[in-house]
Amino acid sequence: MIEPDPAFLSVHSVSKRFGGLLAVSEASFTVKEGSITGLIGPNGAGKTTLFAIVSGFEKPTSGRVLWRGEEITGRPPHRLAQDGIARTFQIVQPFAGLSVRENIAVGAFLRHRRRADALAVAEQVAERVGLSAELDKPAAALTVAGRKRVELAKALATQPKLLLLDEVLAGLNPSEVRDIVPVVRAIRDGGITVFMIEHVMQAVMNLCEAVHVLAQGRIIAGGTPAEVVRDPAVIEAYLGHGAATRLASHA
Amino acid sequence: MTAKDLLPIALFAAVAALLPLFVTQNTWLNFAVFTLIICLAAQGWNILGGYGGQYSFGHAAFFGTAAYATAILQMRYGMNAYPAFAVGVAAASAVGAVIGFLSFRSGLRGSYFALVTLAFAEVFRVLANASEVTGGAAGILIKLDVRPANFQFDSRASFYWIALGLVTAALVVTRALERSRLGAQLVAVRENENAALALGVDALRVKLSAIALSAAITGAAGALYAQYFLYLDANIAYGTWISVEALLAPIIGGAGTVFGPVLGGVVLHGLSEFTKTLVGRIPGLDLVIFGVLLILVVRFPPREIPGLIRMWRARR
Amino acid sequence: MRSYPPEIIGEAVLNGLLTGAIYGLVALGLTLVYGVLHIINFAHGALLTLAMYAAFVAWKVFGLDPYVAILPLVPLFFALGYGVQRLVIMPASKGEDSNILLVTLGLSIVIENVMLAIFRSDTLSVQVPYAMEVVELGPMLLGFPRVVGFGVAFLVAAVLFVILTMTDTGRAIRAVAKERTGAALVGIDVKHIYAVTFGIGTACLAVAACLLLPFFYVNPRVGNAFVLVAFTIVVLGGMGSVPGALLGGLFIGVMESLSGLYFGESLGQIGIFLIFILVLLFRPTGLFGAKA
Numbered sequence: 078m079i080e081p082d083p084a085f086l087s088v089h090s091v092s093k094r095f096g097g098l099l100a101v102s103e104a105s106f107t108v109k110e111g112s113i114t115g116l117i118g119p120n121g122a123g124k125t126t127l128f129a130i131v132s133g134f135e136k137p138t139s140g141r142v143l144w145r146g147e148e149i150t151g152r153p154p155h156r157l158a159q160d161g162i163a164r165t166f167q168i169v170q171p172f173a174g175l176s177v178r179e180n181i182a183v184g185a186f187l188r189h190r191r192r193a194d195a196l197a198v199a200e201q202v203a204e205r206v207g208l209s210a211e212l213d214k215p216a217a218a219l220t221v222a223g224r225k226r227v228e229l230a231k232a233l234a235t236q237p238k239l240l241l242l243d244e245v246l247a248g249l250n251p252s253e254v255r256d257i258v259p260v261v262r263a264i265r266d267g268g269i270t271v272f273m274i275e276h277v278m279q280a281v282m283n284l285c286e287a288v289h290v291l292a293q294g295r296i297i298a299g300g301t302p303a304e305v306v307r308d309p310a311v312i313e314a315y316l317g318h319g320a321a322t323r324l325a326s327h328a
Numbered sequence: 329m330t331a332k333d334l335l336p337i338a339l340f341a342a343v344a345a346l347l348p349l350f351v352t353q354n355t356w357l358n359f360a361v362f363t364l365i366i367c368l369a370a371q372g373w374n375i376l377g378g379y380g381g382q383y384s385f386g387h388a389a390f391f392g393t394a395a396y397a398t399a400i401l402q403m404r405y406g407m408n409a410y411p412a413f414a415v416g417v418a419a420a421s422a423v424g425a426v427i428g429f430l431s432f433r434s435g436l437r438g439s440y441f442a443l444v445t446l447a448f449a450e451v452f453r454v455l456a457n458a459s460e461v462t463g464g465a466a467g468i469l470i471k472l473d474v475r476p477a478n479f480q481f482d483s484r485a486s487f488y489w490i491a492l493g494l495v496t497a498a499l500v501v502t503r504a505l506e507r508s509r510l511g512a513q514l515v516a517v518r519e520n521e522n523a524a525l526a527l528g529v530d531a532l533r534v535k536l537s538a539i540a541l542s543a544a545i546t547g548a549a550g551a552l553y554a555q556y557f558l559y560l561d562a563n564i565a566y567g568t569w570i571s572v573e574a575l576l577a578p579i580i581g582g583a584g585t586v587f588g589p590v591l592g593g594v595v596l597h598g599l600s601e602f603t604k605t606l607v608g609r610i611p612g613l614d615l616v617i618f619g620v621l622l623i624l625v626v627r628f629p630p631r632e633i634p635g636l637i638r639m640w641r642a643r644r
Numbered sequence: 645m646r647s648y649p650p651e652i653i654g655e656a657v658l659n660g661l662l663t664g665a666i667y668g669l670v671a672l673g674l675t676l677v678y679g680v681l682h683i684i685n686f687a688h689g690a691l692l693t694l695a696m697y698a699a700f701v702a703w704k705v706f707g708l709d710p711y712v713a714i715l716p717l718v719p720l721f722f723a724l725g726y727g728v729q730r731l732v733i734m735p736a737s738k739g740e741d742s743n744i745l746l747v748t749l750g751l752s753i754v755i756e757n758v759m760l761a762i763f764r765s766d767t768l769s770v771q772v773p774y775a776m777e778v779v780e781l782g783p784m785l786l787g788f789p790r791v792v793g794f795g796v797a798f799l800v801a802a803v804l805f806v807i808l809t810m811t812d813t814g815r816a817i818r819a820v821a822k823e824r825t826g827a828a829l830v831g832i833d834v835k836h837i838y839a840v841t842f843g844i845g846t847a848c849l850a851v852a853a854c855l856l857l858p859f860f861y862v863n864p865r866v867g868n869a870f871v872l873v874a875f876t877i878v879v880l881g882g883m884g885s886v887p888g889a890l891l892g893g894l895f896i897g898v899m900e901s902l903s904g905l906y907f908g909e910s911l912g913q914i915g916i917f918l919i920f921i922l923v924l925l926f927r928p929t930g931l932f933g934a935k936a
Contacts (some may be wrong), residue, residue, distance in 0.1 A: 132526065134522070134525075134526075153525070154522075154525040154526050155525045155526075155527075155528050155529055155530045155531070156528075158525075158526060158527060158528030159528050163526065163527070163528075164526050165526075166522075166523065166526070170520045170522065170523035171520075171523075172515065172516050172519035172520055172523065172524075173519055173520075174515065174518075174519055174584075175515060175516075175519065179512065179515075182512060183512050183513065183516040183524065183527050183529065184527040184528075186509045186512055186513060186529075187527060187528035187529075190509055191509075192507055192508065192509065192512075195509070195512070231523075231527055232526070232527070234527075235527055235528050381742075383742055383745055383746075385686075385749070430921075430925050431925065434924070434925045434926065436924065436925070438741040438742065438745070439683075439684040439741055439744070439745050440684075440924060442684075442686075442745055443684065443875060443920075443924065444921060444924045444925065446872070447872060447875075447917050447920050447921050447924070448921065450872060450913075450917050451914055451917045451918065451921070454911065454913050454914050454917070455911075455914065458908070458911050568868070572749075572753065575749075579746060610761050611760050611761060611764060611765065612756070612757030612758070612759075612760030612761040612864070613757070613761050615753055615754075615756075615757040615760075616753075616754050616757045616758055616761065618753060619750045619751070619752075619753030619754035619757065620750070620754055622746060622747075622749065622750035622753065623732065623736060623746075623747055623750040623751065623754070626736045626743050626746045626747050626750070627732075627735060627736040627747070
């Protein structure tokens, strides 16, 4: 029997099976309060499924998710949001018919019943992510980078304690990535723990204090970014069998 | 909600209230009252369909339930017309909540929600047609006893003002919804249910609130219909005609806008009266026009009249 | 509950099977369109009404027996269905479920009310010499037109099966139903196949209309009586399944006949609607894929 981890968020032996496919297998890891923690892994490793389980969009086939000592396995997403876990989506999901301000306000309405309060929060959040100039534009009219910021702002407006970012940098060009990295760091500095799936390795190295590596549904490594990229198991997972030894012999 | 939000509604009500001063012929007032009843039913549909994106094909279930409830309570249980009206509206709202709970909990949306609401309305129609308490196929009459205390009036103008009052109240409710948390969450669910869930929106609860409110407003139209015409049968109260009317007006006038249903209702029925005077009374002709309009607004966006006005303005 | 002698019940069951086959035929068109185009065609009932009026006119004006009228009406309605899909539904849909919902609803309103404007709300029927003839099956008597309807409905299903499995067009239809993008990549004209499928679905209605007319009536709203039944069958039999539509039709036919016997004509219909609602509410994913 595993003792409940005192950690902020802890995942215990979580598995998810879709028909014959085992998307996540016995995954266990923790996220420390106040950290920026990364989840990396090759395509199809099961990262998004794991995220969906933590955020309540999928129920795990087995295993448990604990949030500040309390079991939240299978709790529906809207209740998790209430409890302080917010997420963004890899494919951004703006409310197309609404303005940027109204998009963000939907998140803010979670903790503010009055429209005036929600709109005020929306404006504050927009400023934090650099959207102040776009508040009255329809969300559908923004560039990809702008929509990523809206996605971030909507989640922030729910005033979460833990923010799950699903590839918030994907699809951005290098200069846009450079712009948004400090925004993520500022979010953490404002007291929100960040747990992010990310492909852009440079950003992971730059931002994360801790990284978990998922490959073929299993957590194969964990540690600081510097430790993880040297881990032979990780190199093999990314570059194929035998890659670690080949690299070592070249060195 | 601010005074600025309410100004257009107040203007509309004030101008429309003047109509009986200029139009005194009963046939025209009849037409005006009937159109207002349709507008009211359509405003109900607009809450769920326009703002919530859940297209019901069975709003007759709510219209008919309130209509029958108000008639039966008066005729079989001797209740006064005003409380009977209120009970009718509440009954419609309850029916809406139950149908909504069953459908939304099962995750029905889009065409499947349309189908299941259609089927529910048909069940009610067949039941009302066979049951004794509704008067079966013969229908039910509300006893003629013209006294304001009975919600029956000498002049059609009085009814016109009451119908207008209800339509105005529904406009205010819609505007208040737009400015409320529920309204924002409802639109969020319409645009993207998963994204709304992730932001803590309890989508099921939001949709249930919407259908209960929607059913109450359409129910008010049904109860008013009963009170005005004093006769109901299953094909009137639960017929597909009212489900279709309630849906057409907002779609044509602008779904998910405050004035869309009223605009659509007035345009559609104005058009139908106009063609009647032009080519004479041919049964079904008005609905042929409505159907063609429906196809055209879907085929050629911008989908509705306000969109056309915006486009026309942009061109100039 | 009343009790009936076995031959009455047997006759009700058989009559239900006979009507059910025609229900199955109506459902066949609906299920095919759903299976391939993934749309729910709310105009299906109105198109059946139109076909029944066409068969009526063929009899009244041209003196064609409804069974003979099948020959001209099938190609006519195939062309109509093809055109409606290509010229009305497809351009308006823009890939959105709600648009298809509204356009097919609009179509049904137009068709129904054009019929009302032309023929008024009177209920019409044809007089054919064999309308009252019966086929004796032991102690039970079965209406001749119903027996014919049963046979032809199965014949049509068999022909359809052959078309879908043996011809190039049929294989293309099944390919599009399974994997639209893949089918387009190997050079199948998906828009054409959609319209062909819609045409076949509408042609099924033309046959059903001609089979119904000798023992049924026609009025502008007659299709509505069938469309919810057809939807129920399609849901029961599995969306897109040809044998499912036929078996579902037979089942619903028997259900309707028996509940009519025990609960009376008007309340008998409720059984069907309730089955429909229950299946939609409790097994929508399995049969309908509604949550997708």
